[in-house]
Amino acid sequence: MRTVLVTGATRGIGLAVARRLAQAGHQLALHYRGDESAARDLAAEMSRREVPHALFRADIADAAEAAALPGQVAARFGRLDALVNNAGITDDAVFLTMPQERYARVLRTNLLGTMRLTHAAMPHLAKAEAPAIVIMSSLGGVAGKEGQVAYAASKGGLIGLTQWLAARYGHTGLRVNAVAPGFIETDMTRQLKPAMTQHILDGTALRRAGRVEEVAETVFQLLEPGYVQATTLRVDGGFNR
Ligand SMILES: NC(=O)c1ccc[n+]([C@@H]2O[C@H](COP(=O)([O-])OP(=O)(O)OC[C@H]3O[C@@H](n4cnc5c(N)ncnc54)[C@H](OP(=O)(O)O)[C@@H]3O)[C@@H](O)[C@H]2O)c1
Incomplete structure (x- = not known):
């Protein structure tokens, strides 16, 4: 049984990933930021399904909290085999008028939060038999929207991080890959204006939004032992704009 840490596990893509990994029989370290009620609901669901799990609270934009999380998981379970860096935010604005603090917050959460967490996870992953990291990038990081x-x-920075980690630590058996979802139905995309949603769907070959379960399936596959390394897998329905 592998122990997997999933960040942002109480809603959206992270929740679907947690459910998929539960189905596969993994032991789950379920991270959340602040929604105690959603965290309790998730824990109750996992208990009902008899999935070994524990909840961990952390704001990954906070340097100390992000760095402490992997150690807390290892202390609780005695191991950490895999890490799914899913938690993230968006904050869209016109670059020239966007206050620095707003874009700094996005970078602090998505890029620095993931780097700090991954950095702190490395000594624990090094002891695992088939360690793996999946990093949630985005189509936005491949072709800025x-x-x-x-x-x-x-x-985009996370794709660089993925490639660097994969190249540097691949010889140890550590597998590192990224997923770049396109337009997936979650709270994050529900904030978009209808015209923007339509624009994206018109540019998507499959002409529909993706489902969280479809991203979760890809994450699950990338965590399984195999030969895929350093890749950024697009799960975007053939988006071509
Ligand atoms: N939906 C899409 O179309 C899409 C496309 C490409 C990439 N993605 C990426 O996929 C990931 C999940 O997205 P989603 O659509 O499921 O988004 P979501 O529904 O908005 O969920 C975001 C998750 O990240 C957590 N989070 C945000 N800021 C955090 C912080 N400072 N510390 C700890 N946790 C934090 C949230 O926790 P709280 O519940 O506590 O806020 C929540 O669990 C993100 O990295 C996103 O960029 C999504």
């Missing part, structure tokens, strides 16, 4: 300057910079 309008209004998403901070988001694109952070998610």
Whole structure:
């Protein structure tokens, strides 16, 4: 049984990932930021399903909290085999008028939060038999979308981090890959204006939004032992704009 830490596990893509990994029989370290009620609901669901799990609270934009999280998981379970860096935010605005603090917050959460957490997880992953990291990038990080300057910079940075970690630590057996979802139905995309949603769907070959379960399936596959390394897998329905 592998122990997997999933960040942002109480809603959206992270919740779907937690459910998929539960189905596969993993032991789960379920991270959340502040929604105690959603965290309790998730824990109750996992208990009903007899999935070994524990909840961990942390604001990954806080340097100390992000760095402490992997150690807390290892202390609780005695091991950490895999890490799903899913938690993230977006804050879209026009670059030239966007206050620095707003784009700094996006970078602090998505890029620095993930780097700090991953950095702190490395000594624990080094002891695992088939260690793996999946980093949630975005299509925005591959082909920066309008209004998403901070988001694109952070998610593009995560692709660089993925490639670097994969190249540097691949010889140890550590597998590192990123996922770049396109338009997936979650709270994050529900904030978009209808015209923008339509624009994205018109540019998507499958002509529909993706489901969280479809991203979760990809994350699950990337965590399984295998030969995929350093890749950024697009789960975007063939988005082509
Ligand atoms: N939806 C899409 O179309 C799409 C496309 C490409 C990439 N993605 C990426 O996929 C990931 C999940 O997105 P989603 O659509 O599921 O978003 P979501 O529904 O908005 O969920 C975001 C998750 O991140 C957590 N989070 C945000 N800021 C945090 C912080 N400072 N510390 C700890 N946790 C924090 C949230 O926790 P709280 O509940 O406590 O706020 C929540 O669990 C993100 O990295 C996102 O960028 C999404």
